[in-house]
Amino acid sequence: MKLSNKAARFGWWFSACFLLMCAMFTYILIRDGLSHVQTDSPSAFDHALPWLMPTVLAVFWAAGLGAAWYLMGIPCIEARVDASGCVHILRRYPLRTESQIIHAADLAGAALVETKDSEGDLYYSIRLTTADGMQMDVAQSPDRAICEAALSRFNAALRASAAG
Incomplete structure (x- = not known):
């Protein structure tokens, strides 16, 4: 018998896919640089602040790595x-x-x-x-x-x- x-396999695959997407967006940011990041808001800035996208990606990486660390323990x-x-x-x-x-x-x-x-x-x-x-x-x-x-x-x- x-x-x-x-059930833990779902969390493992989800965190792996999330981290893969973070890696892809990081690659795109490094490949294109910050000069291509544009905003749609009618503000005085034509482009986003230079620290905004790296900060957003850092938050996603921190959340993804934290979740992966937790889920790998199940x-x-x-x-x-x-x-x-x-x-x-x-x-x-x-x-x-x-x-x-x-x-x-x-x-x-x-x-x-x-x-x-x-x-x-x-x-x-x-x-x-x-x-x-x-x-x-x-x-x-x-x-x-x-x-x-x-x-x-x-x-x-x-x-x-x-x-x-």
């Missing part, structure tokens, strides 16, 4: 129960992978956690808690029935693995 939560998690009585936890980050083996008897089981997303809609997670108190969401879905079915199969596999 295997459960996996790959792993994709896979929990697999095998017949030998062990639960293999695999955490995949963009630049590294961590593996942990826990005996099924040391786990109380997985639990269904109900949360709300940013729009206020209900969202369900299957949360696994290890003996040392670490919690990880090994599956997520906006559909409660899908999470309940996966939870019952995972807990049944845990019980069978711990007993056998």
Whole structure:
């Protein structure tokens, strides 16, 4: 039995695309220089202030790098129960992978956690808690029935693995 939560991949790809766009705009600014940056406002200036575009790009770079740093710390998690009585936890980050083996008897089981997303809609997670108190969401879905079915199969596999 295997459960996996790959929701973090969206954040990784989003931050990579955002930083790529920042790099492209930086290249354009360096290639064309500041003399080609024009404003549409009917002001006394025909061109934007020379520090405006580099400052805007610096703000976008800072926000993009900060978001990428945060999002790279969120792993994709896979929990697999095998017949030998062990639960293999695999955490995949963009630049590294961590593996942990826990005996099924040391786990109380997985639990269904109900949360709300940013729009206020209900969202369900299957949360696994290890003996040392670490919690990880090994599956997520906006559909409660899908999470309940996966939870019952995972807990049944845990019980069978711990007993056998």
